Amino acid sequence: MVMPRPLRWVLALVLAGGLLLGGAFLLPFSEWLPGGTVGDVPLQQVVNGSTFNQLFPASDPAFRVTMSQEKRGFSEARLKQGDQLIALLAISDTITAPEALAKFEQAREQLKGWPLVEQGPHASALLMADRFQVKVIEQGNSLDAAHRHDVLEEFDLQGLASLATPVLPRS
Amino acid sequence: MGTPVLTRLERLPRRGLTVLSLQGLSLLVPGGWSNVTSAEALIESVIGSNDPTLIAQVRARADLLSRARHEGYGRALSVYDAVNRSQHATAGLRVLAGVSAGVPLLKRMADLTPPGDTLQAVDLGLKVSAELLAFTQVNGLPGDNFADFAAALADYGSEARLRMAALVTFDGLLPLGDQALQRLDGLLGQASASQLRQLPAYGRMASLMPGRGDQAHMGFVRRGVAQWVGWADGLVSQLGLSGQRAVQALETTLGPWQSRMNQLAVFLDAFTDTYAHTGVQAVARRLVERAAAEI
Numbered sequence: 001m002v003m004p005r006p007l008r009w010v011l012a013l014v015l016a017g018g019l020l021l022g023g024a025f026l027l028p029f030s031e032w033l034p035g036g037t038v039g040d041v042p043l044q045q046v047v048n049g050s051t052f053n054q055l056f057p058a059s060d061p062a063f064r065v066t067m068s069q070e071k072r073g074f075s076e077a078r079l080k081q082g083d084q085l086i087a088l089l090a091i092s093d094t095i096t097a098p099e100a101l102a103k104f105e106q107a108r109e110q111l112k113g114w115p116l117v118e119q120g121p122h123a124s125a126l127l128m129a130d131r132f133q134v135k136v137i138e139q140g141n142s143l144d145a146a147h148r149h150d151v152l153e154e155f156d157l158q159g160l161a162s163l164a165t166p167v168l169p170r171s
Numbered sequence: 172m173g174t175p176v177l178t179r180l181e182r183l184p185r186r187g188l189t190v191l192s193l194q195g196l197s198l199l200v201p202g203g204w205s206n207v208t209s210a211e212a213l214i215e216s217v218i219g220s221n222d223p224t225l226i227a228q229v230r231a232r233a234d235l236l237s238r239a240r241h242e243g244y245g246r247a248l249s250v251y252d253a254v255n256r257s258q259h260a261t262a263g264l265r266v267l268a269g270v271s272a273g274v275p276l277l278k279r280m281a282d283l284t285p286p287g288d289t290l291q292a293v294d295l296g297l298k299v300s301a302e303l304l305a306f307t308q309v310n311g312l313p314g315d316n317f318a319d320f321a322a323a324l325a326d327y328g329s330e331a332r333l334r335m336a337a338l339v340t341f342d343g344l345l346p347l348g349d350q351a352l353q354r355l356d357g358l359l360g361q362a363s364a365s366q367l368r369q370l371p372a373y374g375r376m377a378s379l380m381p382g383r384g385d386q387a388h389m390g391f392v393r394r395g396v397a398q399w400v401g402w403a404d405g406l407v408s409q410l411g412l413s414g415q416r417a418v419q420a421l422e423t424t425l426g427p428w429q430s431r432m433n434q435l436a437v438f439l440d441a442f443t444d445t446y447a448h449t450g451v452q453a454v455a456r457r458l459v460e461r462a463a464a465e466i
Binding site for chain 2: 036037038039043049050053054066067068069070071072074075076077078088090092094096097099100119120121122123133135137138139
């Protein structure tokens with residue numbers, strides 16, 4: 001059977017197009033498509049969570065600090081008194097969340113010279129070097145604002161501020 | 172990656188067999204379990220505030236995070252989904268094995284379908300490995316050394332106690348008997364790598380597992396199980412779990428089963444989604460904790 005020439009062209013285009021679309025959707029190219037990272041910020045620009053780990057408050061027998069989540073630009077630990085979870089401690093890189101910076105513009109309080117805000121009745125946040133957010137979120141009812149500020153001071157704030165040098169660590 | 176985690180949370184059933192069986196089991200787990208299916212309620216419980224603007228901010232951040240493929244939240248859910256589908260398929264095979272062994276004409280079929288116990292052990296092993304894979308997808312590798320990582324895992328285990336108790340009971344004690352954890356390694360030893368292939372979940376998880384080929388993956392499953400069994404054994408003795416007690420607890424919500432553990436196990440596998448259900452809830456919680464810290 002001989003196909004008319006235009007039909008052959010249409011068929012060829014449809015096949016080629018299908019192959020291209022299939023390639024894009026079915027093969028594991030999706031890793032390179034946009035949308036893979038948070039806010040489409042390239043991974044190299046975000047400080048890795050493992051660099052935050054050693055800046056958390058030290059664990060002691062009465063108040064245990066257990067690391068619980070570590071991603072690029074984020075690291076989180078649980079603060080426990082005995083078996084009771086009393087707070088979530090976190091350091092994050094605001095490069096993927098610029099909207100988080102807005103609340104610090106109206107900050108009235110300061111801690112060691114860095115802007116400090118209360119977010120609702122149970123969370124305190126500190127902004128280091130205009131980039132890194134340190135947060136203590138109370139779980140339960142055993143850590144009032146003053147205590148949360150004490151916990152914030154336990155972080156290695158100096159070390160954290162020094163991470164924000166113009167030359168960003170590549171890993 | 173498809174549906175955001177919190178939307179999945181909101182689509183979880185509020186009633187039905189899955190919820191009833193989890194409620195039944197929660198009678199044995201102190202601290203209980205509440206079926207969280209509202210994103211707002213979850214966010215509220217994490218940030219301890221019902222300020223609508225704060226909740227909206229956390230929600231928006233959580234949705235952004237779960238859409239980013241590199242963050243692994245969506246990938247963890249797809250592992251749970253794969254395991255869930257596989258569980259239904261295994262239950263079907265087990266029914267087939269049971270039926271065909273009893274009917275003389277179908278004896279040939281019985282040779283084709285693997286012995287129920289081995290397949291069940293592989294299924295449990297795969298679930299334990301899925302748990303480990305999903306944990307690393309959601310939480311990364313927390314801490315700077317293995318001790319930190321082990322502490323993070325143990326911490327997660329105590330948080331997800333009901334989830335772990337469900338895994339031990341529904342996939343271990345009920346189908347394999349009270350000595351399930353002691354028998355597990357032996358049963359996995361009898362299983363061949365081809366039995367791994369029979370489980371649909373394996374196809375989805377293979378690319379995430381370390382090593383190449385079925386043999387290496389079987390090794391990964393066995394090592395994962397060996398690590399987990401010690402912890403699970405502690406949980407069993409601490410909660411005093413046993414097949415008989417589990418059946419009694421489940422009978423309060425699911426109705427009388429005349430203590431037929433094996434049939435109950437197949438029934439649960441075939442008709443409930445406890446693993447994926449509690450999995451979505453666990454991932455959603457970790458995601459919200461991160462979103463709350465980042466806003």
